[in-house]
Amino acid sequence: MMMSEDTHLIQAIQIHKSFGNKHVLKGIDIDIPKGTSTTLIGPSGSGKSVLFKCLQGLMELDEGEIFINGQNRTSISMPTSRLLERKRGVLFQYSGLFDSLTVWENICFLLINDGNISRKGARKIAEEKLSIVGLSPELCDVYPNNLSGGMQKRVGFARAIVNNPELLFLDEPTAGLDPITSKQICKFISDSVSKLGATTVSISSDLKTVEEISDQIVMINDGQVVWNGSASQLYETENAFVQQFVNKRATGPIKVAV
Numbered sequence: 001m002m003m004s005e006d007t008h009l010i011q012a013i014q015i016h017k018s019f020g021n022k023h024v025l026k027g028i029d030i031d032i033p034k035g036t037s038t039t040l041i042g043p044s045g046s047g048k049s050v051l052f053k054c055l056q057g058l059m060e061l062d063e064g065e066i067f068i069n070g071q072n073r074t075s076i077s078m079p080t081s082r083l084l085e086r087k088r089g090v091l092f093q094y095s096g097l098f099d100s101l102t103v104w105e106n107i108c109f110l111l112i113n114d115g116n117i118s119r120k121g122a123r124k125i126a127e128e129k130l131s132i133v134g135l136s137p138e139l140c141d142v143y144p145n146n147l148s149g150g151m152q153k154r155v156g157f158a159r160a161i162v163n164n165p166e167l168l169f170l171d172e173p174t175a176g177l178d179p180i181t182s183k184q185i186c187k188f189i190s191d192s193v194s195k196l197g198a199t200t201v202s203i204s205s206d207l208k209t210v211e212e213i214s215d216q217i218v219m220i221n222d223g224q225v226v227w228n229g230s231a232s233q234l235y236e237t238e239n240a241f242v243q244q245f246v247n248k249r250a251t252g253p254i255k256v257a258v
Contacts, residue, residue, distance in 0.1 A: 015051070045256065099144055108122035133157050170200060174209045
């Protein structure tokens with residue numbers, strides 16, 4: 001089965017996922033338009049992290065389908081799957097940098113291992129990506145443990161965009177960062193959408209970040225989509241789930257296990 005790829009980069013249809021007797025995702029439908037930024041929000045245990053991993057192809061579905069550029073992710077050939085992987089970038093919550101590699105080797109890790117570029121050429125690309133995230137090329141030979149948390153996050157973002165991806169997955173992109181660095185990361189995300197034409201899918205617990213980077217916000221609760229709207233609607237909607245979540249109320253339709 002093929003889906004239209006004219007406007008949507010990702011289409012998820014009736015996704016179900018369970019772990020033992022625990023039904024985590026309960027028939028989720030999501031459309032993610034090309035060239036936009038979509039952020040998943042929701043309380044702890046809502047299923048948003050599992051959904052995020054399913055969209056990346058890191059978890060198999062029990063039921064449902066995910067289409068990338070109109071192609072069913074579960075039935076595409078291995079060469080096509082590898083091509084899709086090369087067109088995506090990932091920013092991990094804790095940067096995920098290799099301590100034994102220098103900054104430039106971390107940024108170009110996949111390029112180097114593909115074997116299609118010289119180390120000199122890869123280093124030049126790393127310098128260009130460092131410039132994009134506001135870091136000096138002089139950091140190329142520095143090891144991650146000599147960088148601040150904010151600088152590590154920026155190096156992680158440089159690695160995520162090293163192959164000029166069509167699709168970016170961002171896991172808590174501003175977690176643990178000070179307000180100034182968070183603002184910078186949000187700008188990099190917005191620039192990636194506008195300049196690279198990338199489609200971004202993020203998961204974030206920081207509502208200020210959510211407001212700044214999102215074209216579309218999808219709220220998950222108890223394994224289901226309970227709201228879908230724009231950043232401008234986040235504080236205006238009368239949806240009871242969203243109101244409880246953004247106003248941090250203890251009472252409401254969201255039931256959090258304690």
